[in-house]
Amino acid sequence: MILRKEFFRRPKNELERSSRIYKVPSPDVPGEMCVLCPSCKKPLLTGELNANANVCPECGYYFRMNARQRIHFIADENTFIELNSNLLSKNPLNFPNYPEKIKHARLESAEKEAVVTGTAEIGGFPCALFVMEARFMMGSMGTVVGEKITRIFEYATEHSLPVVGYIVSGGARMQEGILSLMQMAKTSGAVKRHSDAGNLYIAVLTDPTTGGVTASFGMEADIILAEPNALIGFAGPRVIEQTMRQKLPAGFQRAEFLLEKGFVDMISERKEQKKQITTLLSLHKEVSG
Amino acid sequence: MNAYEKVNAARAKNRPTGSDYIANIFQDFIEMHGDRRFGDDKAVITGIARLGNQPVTVIALEKGRDIKEKVYRNFGSAHPEGYRKALRQMKLAEKFGRPVVCFVDTAGAYCGIAAEERGQGQAIAENLMEMMTLKVPIISILIGEGGSGGALALAVADEVWMLENAVYSVISPEGCASILWKDSRKVKEASECLKLTADDLYRMKVIERIIGEHGRGFHLTCAELKRLLSQKLAENLRLSAEELVSNRYLRFRKFGSA
Numbered sequence: 280m281i282l283r284k285e286f287f288r289r290p291k292n293e294l295e296r297s298s299r300i301y302k303v304p305s306p307d308v309p310g311e312m313c314v315l316c317p318s319c320k321k322p323l324l325t326g327e328l329n330a331n332a333n334v335c336p337e338c339g340y341y342f343r344m345n346a347r348q349r350i351h352f353i354a355d356e357n358t359f360i361e362l363n364s365n366l367l368s369k370n371p372l373n374f375p376n377y378p379e380k381i382k383h384a385r386l387e388s389a390e391k392e393a394v395v396t397g398t399a400e401i402g403g404f405p406c407a408l409f410v411m412e413a414r415f416m417m418g419s420m421g422t423v424v425g426e427k428i429t430r431i432f433e434y435a436t437e438h439s440l441p442v443v444g445y446i447v448s449g450g451a452r453m454q455e456g457i458l459s460l461m462q463m464a465k466t467s468g469a470v471k472r473h474s475d476a477g478n479l480y481i482a483v484l485t486d487p488t489t490g491g492v493t494a495s496f497g498m499e500a501d502i503i504l505a506e507p508n509a510l511i512g513f514a515g516p517r518v519i520e521q522t523m524r525q526k527l528p529a530g531f532q533r534a535e536f537l538l539e540k541g542f543v544d545m546i547s548e549r550k551e552q553k554k555q556i557t558t559l560l561s562l563h564k565e566v567s568g
Numbered sequence: 569m570n571a572y573e574k575v576n577a578a579r580a581k582n583r584p585t586g587s588d589y590i591a592n593i594f595q596d597f598i599e600m601h602g603d604r605r606f607g608d609d610k611a612v613i614t615g616i617a618r619l620g621n622q623p624v625t626v627i628a629l630e631k632g633r634d635i636k637e638k639v640y641r642n643f644g645s646a647h648p649e650g651y652r653k654a655l656r657q658m659k660l661a662e663k664f665g666r667p668v669v670c671f672v673d674t675a676g677a678y679c680g681i682a683a684e685e686r687g688q689g690q691a692i693a694e695n696l697m698e699m700m701t702l703k704v705p706i707i708s709i710l711i712g713e714g715g716s717g718g719a720l721a722l723a724v725a726d727e728v729w730m731l732e733n734a735v736y737s738v739i740s741p742e743g744c745a746s747i748l749w750k751d752s753r754k755v756k757e758a759s760e761c762l763k764l765t766a767d768d769l770y771r772m773k774v775i776e777r778i779i780g781e782h783g784r785g786f787h788l789t790c791a792e793l794k795r796l797l798s799q800k801l802a803e804n805l806r807l808s809a810e811e812l813v814s815n816r817y818l819r820f821r822k823f824g825s826a
């Protein structure tokens with residue numbers, strides 16, 4: 280058992296905790312590690328954490344999941360087929376240090392970009408799936424993320440498939456400037472076409488979902504699920520605190536707050552998620568005969 | 569002018585605002601109020617007017633001219649009900665087959681507790697989706713600041729035009745500088761990096777047209793806009809709804825598709 284020092288570093292404040300990535304190896308990586316639950320401070324073995332959908336068995340704290348863990352968790356075994364995995368970000372604005380940032384993000388996440396897209400079956404129901412990756416520049420949306428999301432909606436429209444999307448994002452990717460902003464319109468157009476053709480889109484908002492992603496495909500789903508306590512909003516809490524020069528109320532912009540205000544359909548516990556999504560897909564299946 | 573000087577010009581105190589354009593380009597403007605859901609956002613002016621013989625729906629983000637009006641207009645930063653107010657008028661424009669002209673001038677959608685409570689993200693998202701398939705012509709003109717999603721929510725259009733000294737960006741130069749260099753004073757460098765001037769955006773095909781404003785009176789700018797708008801709207805009114813919507817989709821589809 281390896282005890283890693285950084286896992287014991289206490290978050291300086293609530294905000295830092297929400298944005299800090301606790302490294303949890305994917306299920307196929309051998310060797311157990313010990314992580315400290317940031318909420319109840321109990322040491323946990325990664326194996327037992329993985330077996331519990333990365334939820335602390337002691338206090339119910341939701342650890343962040345990476346894209347491959349999500350896919351493993353939601354898609355039926357051996358059904359996920361990845362699409363458009365070779366799209367790579369360039370540096371369209373010649374933004375300083377952006378290539379280095381991307382390089383670092385690739386190492387950090389073992390992904391080529393901040394979203395993984397493809398087709399899969401969930402509970403036996405075929406669907407298109409996109410899963411965002413927080414470890415890649417905080418899931419920010421540049422042209423490649425926008426393009427992959429757009430293509431998966433176009434693919435789903437063409438094949439009359441429902442779309443299930445796992446969302447985690449800090450918003451637009453500043454380093455791609457206005458082209459990043461344009462992805463909000465582009466993805467919204469693809470979602471609208473998919474919707475107008477009568478297809479279902481289910482979004483699962485996870486911690487955190489903010490900025491330009493909230494203000495586009497994050498809030499455009501027919502059915503919006505949110506994980507407990509996930510931070511969901513347009514402006515980040517830090518920006519609001521600076522603007523208002525006041526502390527934000529407890530629970531502000533959390534999933535339960537959005538449910539109360541009428542902006543999400545339900546809070547979805549991870550352990551129930553696959554069953555819930557399967558049921559929702561089955562309820563939208565055309566009744567034949 | 570360098571990028572930072574353009575940012576300052578776009579924010580200049582004496583710069584004409586949305587109301588000035590409405591007054592100088594259209595006739596018979598009648599203002600309409602409210603989103604029918606929550607309230608009437610003063611940062612967004614909506615109404616119906618005539619452009620030559622053509623009835624049009626006009627929408628403008630309004631910063632306000634003197635300090636009293638600026639406060640009344642919330643400095644041009646809309647709450648969710650502002651975007652919903654705009655969408656309501658766009659839907660009416662669609663119903664009655666009249667084109668939509670939007671004037672964009674905002675530092676951004678308002679960041680605050682009430683705005684979040686009432687779904688700022690959802691309101692912007694809905695506009696993006698609905699504007700993408702609105703069956704009447706839409707032209708958006710950036711007249712000052714084009715601040716991120718709050719500007720885009722009124723700029724999903726068949727063509728987007730920009731005044732020579734307007735800027736359009738995903739983040740303010742101040743925000744960019746504080747993230748990039750942890751120093752909000754490095755706005756000059758950030759302004760350059762973001763490629764937010766009309767020339768930059770024209771080169772990237774984010775806008776179709778730059779409207780000159782240098783060294784001439786405001787009334788001449790408005791006269792040119794009136795001529796160009798009449799021409800383009802007449803042209804687009806001849807297209808079928810399918811062509812119009814398909815062209816608009818492709819206009820945005822091209823960004824980052826290479």
Ligand SMILES: [Zn+2]
Nearest residue numbers: 316319335338
């Ligand atoms: Zn715990």
